[in-house]
Amino acid sequence: MSFNPTSSRKHYHLFDDENIDHMYFDISPAGEIDANKYSLYNFTGDPKLEYAEWDSRMDMMGSWFSDMKKSNRFLYERESIDGSKVVSNVIDPETKTVKEMLNFASNDYLNLTQDKRIQAKVIEAIEQYGGGAGGAPLLSGTMSIIRELQEQISSMKAMEASIVYTSGYAANIGTISGLLGHKDIAIYDMFSHASLIDGSKGSNKKFFAHNDPASLEKVLKNVQNKYINKLVVLDGVYSMDGDICNLPEILDVAHYYGAWVLVDEAHATGVIGKNGKGTIDYFGLEGKIDIITGTLSKSVGAVGGFVSASQKLINYLKYSSRSYMFSTSPYLPAVAAALEGLKLIANNQAGQDKLWNNIQYVKARLLSAGFNIGNAETAIFPIIIGDDNKVKEMTYRLHQKGIFVNPVPYPAVPRKLTRVRMTITAGFSEDQLDNALNKIEETAKELSII
């Protein structure tokens, strides 16, 4: 059956009638889906969607979007007219006017996207190299500035060699899929980033409980003689929770069972460890990790991704990692920005101390106000609410008050842990933080969250 706007329920056009009951959506008398009853998952993530034709999926999602937009609760993709700044000028989707907002939605933790020293290097690079690299490295060759960036990354991560990709996503997906064969398995912390999980699409994978070495041990015991190679995959700092991975204990377990370990340093680079070197330095475990991946788009303030490992592993990836082999090298002005950003971080000239003052200030105030922030320890703070509609409403009211934070609904996190996510950057003054925190507290009280 196809889309029928006059009925009181809408459903997907299905190939398999047996599943039809599960696919109905309640609609309002005006023929719209009630947005509050559904989340993005219902339209893009639910496995039952396999039975729906593309047209039907798109119609249903469109109806959900239009209901959210009508009530002005559609706050995805807010548009800034001047970049990712501490005070960002954002076009208000409701009034279509430009609104000054305190930006707690950026991962530009050290505000390097706006750094004049980096901008000067970008202009120099455009003059020397132009824009694009002209092709993938294996056939079109690489550039001196890319080699320099790779060496800078290897030095920061204390690894033999590195290669860069166009994004952190491409680095993760390309590294894991480049290593895993049919007789290998990836074993993930269940809070691992999507780009890591996507690397084993169609391959063997299992999950262990977040940050729990005993749970990892159980999985490793079960798979012990079933696979040739085992890769344990972790985030150094978890992107939705801001907690640090339990690396020492997890590493012990992984090594005991002969598994290799990959750590994604996307949110740790520039934030933790001496001079922002990351999680491995933070725990004093240099030389013990097999593979480090990361992004150049967060603290580093540019765009691109990397993998660092032994020289032989990097040589292997150059010819097995398809998002490296079959993709043009990163945009060269971005390479120049990343290189300068990493140098500033390495020399402790990128404001890491200021970032940590701000993190500690925000953490103390959120805790004393009575918020549940889980085990947040870094620049990412989840304000855990556990009610999708309150999360949406809090985000909207804060948007109206000029505070840019994001909702993280189910299924990005479990239903009882849905949250507002805020990220802290170095450039906030104490007055700006107070202003935001007062509004966050006031709004949470209005909604009986605290």
Ligand SMILES: Cc1ncc(COP(=O)(O)O)c(C=O)c1O
């Ligand atoms: C943990 C983690 N890994 C990888 C990525 C992907 O990085 P990029 O945005 O450079 O693709 C992200 C961010 O989006 C992330 O949070």
